Amino acid sequence: MDRRKVIKGMAAGIAGLPFIQAKASQPRISDYTSYFQSDVSSDEKFWKKFRKDFYDVPKDFINLENGYFGVQPLPVQKAYLKNIEQVNVNSSRYLRTTYREDYQSIVNGLAAFAGIELEEALITRNATEALNIAIQGLDWKSGDEVILSGQDYYSMIETFEMLEKQKGIIIKKIKLPLLPKSDQEIIDRYREAVSTKTRCILCTHIIHLTGQIMPIKKISDQFKPQGIDVIVDAAHSFAQIDYQLKDLGADFVGVNLHKWFGNPLGAGLLYVNKNRIKDLKPLYGDSGSEENDIMKLGHFGTLSVPTVLTIPEAQSFNETITIQTKEKRLRYLQNYWTSKAREIQNVIVTTPSEAKRSCAIASFKVEGKETKKVIDQLFEKTKVFTVIRYLPDQEVVRVTPNLYNLTEELDLLIDGLKSIA
């Protein structure tokens, strides 16, 4: 058979996915720097051009489900494709020679971006892995108690449920207020669950179900002096809202880089306060490292090297836009649709409206309507793609715009909601 035909056939056969090519002459984010020095959060004309220059958006639906992972901006995608090629061509010679240096410089840059020290940073494959290393690394004793909430991420809850079976720890699951009136109301829920046996609190910085932002610093300040470790799941807050990991006051934080940071899928970051590294036992086999060396926690085998190599490009995209600008625009988009949705009869927004308690993510339900029907009808009527999320006692529709979304798309969501509700 003709060799070219075989190759063509093979390419078409790879999951039948269209091959994505970066645009020919790619605008540079650095050309936009001056725009980000003023408040562009409500400037639709600006964001329209930004979207055209930096994103490939789907033509046949409107993606308002950017909570799963963040679409890579085109310069990041282009760098990723180049890195795949480079790693493949130079192969193990690269990994065995200069990669080590490149890796160190990438971790160094990422640590500075995250506001932590180099020796406190470990690149992982995702947030789940980062958090498992911290959670399973603590020296649990039978009878130790952990406090978590039904709104934490299911994989983290399951990690504790596994430790419950394996080590006899006790889980105290609290119910968090959906629309808290104050930080104290939240802190009180944890306080009521604390006992002399409490060893740890797991807390999600931005709750993936509703977008609620938790007062992590206050929780750390209240409970750490009592000898309680606070482990923070910051999967959604990293590069969505403007803060540094150390601002959380917790000793253990897990994040991923493929949601709001916009890196290719398959990278995360674990922060461990340098004074606490010695308190974590490696989850993966290690025998030779110093007890204070965070690398003792990193024996998970080969990472996706092209994914790691793309981190600086994603970081530079974030740094040029600035996280302040991202946070403002994302909150603007969320407020744009939630303020209208709150006016629609039978629509209940399940996300707090106070600026400090929410940003990009918000959720809602329609009274008297099955949630699955709501998302299906929304898609049929408007081509707006959303997702169901399951709170402990109810289902909601989660809506998550990203930087490339425009208010005209949110208008379609609202039109659809009006006709459904």
Ligand SMILES: Cc1ncc(COP(=O)(O)O)c(C=O)c1O
């Ligand atoms: C709150 C929260 N924590 C953790 C995770 C897991 O992230 P990863 O897929 O990077 O492990 C997610 C993913 O959606 C999440 O929403």
